[in-house]
Amino acid sequence: MNPLRLIYGGTFDPIHSGHLAVARAAREAVGAERVILLPCGDPPHRARPGASGEHRAAMLQIAIADDPLFVIDTRELSRVGLSYTIDTLRELRQELGPLTPMVLLLGRDAADGLASWHQVAEMPALTHLLIMARPGYPGMHPERALGWQVATTTDALAGSPAGLVLEMPRPVSTASSTAVRGGCDEAWQDLPPGVADYMRAHRLYR
Numbered sequence: 566m567n568p569l570r571l572i573y574g575g576t577f578d579p580i581h582s583g584h585l586a587v588a589r590a591a592r593e594a595v596g597a598e599r600v601i602l603l604p605c606g607d608p609p610h611r612a613r614p615g616a617s618g619e620h621r622a623a624m625l626q627i628a629i630a631d632d633p634l635f636v637i638d639t640r641e642l643s644r645v646g647l648s649y650t651i652d653t654l655r656e657l658r659q660e661l662g663p664l665t666p667m668v669l670l671l672g673r674d675a676a677d678g679l680a681s682w683h684q685v686a687e688m689p690a691l692t693h694l695l696i697m698a699r700p701g702y703p704g705m706h707p708e709r710a711l712g713w714q715v716a717t718t719t720d721a722l723a724g725s726p727a728g729l730v731l732e733m734p735r736p737v738s739t740a741s742s743t744a745v746r747g748g749c750d751e752a753w754q755d756l757p758p759g760v761a762d763y764m765r766a767h768r769l770y771r
């Protein structure tokens with residue numbers, strides 16, 4: 566079996582320390598070499614982001630600060646049209662081949678919306694899911710009725726290419742991009758070093 570790939574999609578509008586904490590905890594749990602951060606271009610499921618794709622990618626770059634545990638995949642930013650995750654999963658599966666374990670990382674709030682995702686029925690054949698608990702979201706577990714089988718160990722994810730779901734039940738952060746955009750001082754404490762300066766310099770979210 567090829568080494569597992571861990572993919573973390575998000576609007577990242579802007580990235581906050583919770584995203585990094587979630588990514589680090591997930592990477593450690595599944596033993597991935599690194600985390601592929603996948604900023605969404607034109608989200609199908611929510612209002613247009615407050616910052617452009619270029620600004621959101623620039624803030625991601627500042628936040629990861631050359632940490633080799635992270636890599637940014639900008640394919641959704643350059644794609645024309647809505648950023649459907651299924652399109653990205655199909656492309657990645659094509660690139661990685663049928664045997665590479667792929668794990669899509671989601672917070673519990675995002676996972677609870679899975680039933681409305683574009684062509685979600687095709688997803689269990691393409692990827693595993695790793696779901697991180699998030700304070701305030703007890704979990705409706707739609708993934709179980711959508712074709713993913715519940716895994717009991719993290720090792721199981723590395724042992725097959727797709728089709729399993731594992732939940733990390735302990736939340737690692739309360740941070741939220743909505744709170745950052747709302748501008749309260751406490752939420753700005755959750756910005757990785759350099760990101761607040763970038764936001765100020767480019768007058769984002771005013």
Ligand SMILES: Nc1ncnc2c1ncn2[C@@H]1O[C@H](COP(=O)(O)OP(=O)(O)OP(=O)(O)O)[C@@H](O)[C@H]1O
Nearest residue numbers: 575576577583671672675699738739740741742743
């Ligand atoms: N504190 C957190 N704990 C667990 N998962 C999180 C947390 N913050 C974000 N996520 C997850 O990270 C992914 C990307 O999230 P996103 O970029 O939308 O950030 P957000 O803080 O949820 O932003 P917004 O408030 O704009 O929705 C989603 O799967 C989301 O569930």
Ligand SMILES: O=C(O)c1ccc[n+]([C@@H]2O[C@H](COP(=O)([O-])O)[C@@H](O)[C@H]2O)c1
Nearest residue numbers: 574575576605610649650651675682683
């Ligand atoms: O493809 C879809 O239909 C779809 C619907 C909702 C969310 N997503 C993806 O889920 C990820 C998390 O979304 P968000 O809104 O929490 O940033 C992000 O990569 C989105 O593109 C994808």
